[in-house]
Amino acid sequence: MEVRVVNHPLVDHKLTHLRNKNTDQPVFRKLVDELVTLLAYEATRGVRVNPVDIETPVAPMTGTKLADPAPLVVPILRAGLGMLEGMLRLVPTAEVGFLGMIRDEETLQPMTYAERLPADLSGRQCYVLDPMLATGGSLGGAVQYLVDRGADDITCICILAAPEGIERLHDLLADLKVPCNLVVAAVDEKLNEVGYIVPGLGDAGDRLYGLAQ
Numbered sequence: 001m002e003v004r005v006v007n008h009p010l011v012d013h014k015l016t017h018l019r020n021k022n023t024d025q026p027v028f029r030k031l032v033d034e035l036v037t038l039l040a041y042e043a044t045r046g047v048r049v050n051p052v053d054i055e056t057p058v059a060p061m062t063g064t065k066l067a068d069p070a071p072l073v074v075p076i077l078r079a080g081l082g083m084l085e086g087m088l089r090l091v092p093t094a095e096v097g098f099l100g101m102i103r104d105e106e107t108l109q110p111m112t113y114a115e116r117l118p119a120d121l122s123g124r125q126c127y128v129l130d131p132m133l134a135t136g137g138s139l140g141g142a143v144q145y146l147v148d149r150g151a152d153d154i155t156c157i158c159i160l161a162a163p164e165g166i167e168r169l170h171d172l173l174a175d176l177k178v179p180c181n182l183v184v185a186a187v188d189e190k191l192n193e194v195g196y197i198v199p200g201l202g203d204a205g206d207r208l209y210g211l212a213q
């Protein structure tokens with residue numbers, strides 16, 4: 001698995017505002033939206049394209065268009081939903097599949113509570129959106145879900161990752177033998193004793209949408 005940490009002063013600036021506990025919900029949402037567009041620009045460097053013949057007002061030329069089938073974007077509910085619009089702004093022709101996952105805050109085990117995906121994902125470029133890669137249980141579960149549906153080309157886009165989560169994802173992918181990349185704005189120091197990323201930004205879903213309970 002290739003891990004790409006997007007190194008850009010605008011990303012660092014927006015991420016610092018996002019992390020700040022005094023940043024309110026509307027600004028937090030806006031920052032997630034802006035950050036994902038910057039990350040998606042990097043994450044789509046390998047998007048498949050074909051040549052296309054066109055005519056400009058001046059001359060014929062061969063240009064570039066996205067290949068079929070369109071990329072599939074999969075936000076992991078809830079928090080990944082906050083990244084969807086920013087991704088679609090960059091790739092408006094992408095299709096969208098949904099996975100709902102919740103991490104049990106006691107055991108840290110993920111549970112899938114919703115799924116709406118194409119039946120066959122072979123040959124599709126899949127872009128999984130989740131702001132937080134903590135223990136890696138949720139993103140690992142999502143990747144496993146996609147691979148079980150035939151996915152053979154997966155890129156995960158996260159805002160923050162913990163080293164523990166990256167290692168777990170790495171081990172899973174070594175077993176699955178499916179090409180997978182991770183694009184992330186920053187890799188933080190560690191997880192704390194209750195599974196939160198340190199220094200992190202807190203609970204991304206709650207900061208986007210309010211307390212879940």
Ligand SMILES: O=P(O)(O)OC[C@H]1O[C@H](OP(=O)(O)OP(=O)(O)O)[C@H](O)[C@@H]1O
Nearest residue numbers: 078079102103133134135136137138205
């Ligand atoms: O790597 P992990 O240890 O699995 O933790 C990361 C997961 O936790 C958060 O979701 P959460 O379970 O809080 O659900 P939510 O998006 O509905 O808030 C986050 O959005 C990830 O999906």
Ligand SMILES: O=c1cc[nH]c(=O)[nH]1
Nearest residue numbers: 134196197202203204
């Ligand atoms: O730090 C963390 C860990 C898991 N989920 C979050 O939203 N934040």
Ligand SMILES: [Mg+2]
Nearest residue numbers: 203204205206
């Ligand atoms: Mg949450």
